[in-house]
Amino acid sequence: MSEINWTALQQAAKDAAAQAYAPYSKFPVGVAVLAASGKVYTGCNVENASYGGTICAERNAIAAAVVAGERKFEALVVYTPQTMLTPPCGICRQVIAEFFSPDAPVASCNHMQQQQQWTLGELLPAAFTPTYLANSTKVGA
Ligand SMILES: O=c1ccn([C@H]2C[C@H](O)[C@@H](CO)O2)c(=O)[nH]1
Numbered sequence: 001m002s003e004i005n006w007t008a009l010q011q012a013a014k015d016a017a018a019q020a021y022a023p024y025s026k027f028p029v030g031v032a033v034l035a036a037s038g039k040v041y042t043g044c045n046v047e048n049a050s051y052g053g054t055i056c057a058e059r060n061a062i063a064a065a066v067v068a069g070e071r072k073f074e075a076l077v078v079y080t081p082q083t084m085l086t087p088p089c090g091i092c093r094q095v096i097a098e099f100f101s102p103d104a105p106v107a108s109c110n111h112m113q114q115q116q117q118w119t120l121g122e123l124l125p126a127a128f129t130p131t132y133l134a135n136s137t138k139v140g141a
């Protein structure tokens with residue numbers, strides 16, 4: 001694994017947060033993901049008048065990377081202009097687990113230059129991953 005440039009990832013996540021569409025929550029979020037290719041992709045939260053249609057910054061960043069051909073990732077950074085450092089929500093943890101290994105770092109940073117870090121395995125232990133599907137036995141087949 002290459003050395004992770006946290007400062008660059010934090011700046012990319014902050015720039016993405018500036019594009020957040022969050023008129024309802026007023027809670028802008030930006031995310032940067034580092035792909036195994038070395039490229040960085042970003043996403044912001046995109047809310048909807050039908051609140052359940054909202055998509056988090058994490059999932060938008062991962063989707064942007066996937067459409068560019070990426071399938072493996074080394075790090076994810078969340079930026080929020082909040083005093084409390086916010087980890088990804090449950091749905092996003094599941095989407096992160098699809099493409100990140102359990103020991104991959106997931107970090108949260110803010111406008112106060114603070115950063116907190118977890119591994120994906122800490123955020124989502126015993127994750128349901130594609131491995132389980134590959135090992136499935138068809139009942140009745
Ligand atoms: O890690 C997080 C947490 C929340 N949100 C978004 C969803 C919604 O637009 C707003 C408030 O929950 O923040 C994210 O994008 N990422």
Ligand SMILES: [Zn+2]
Binds near residue numbers: 057059093
């Ligand atoms: Zn989320």
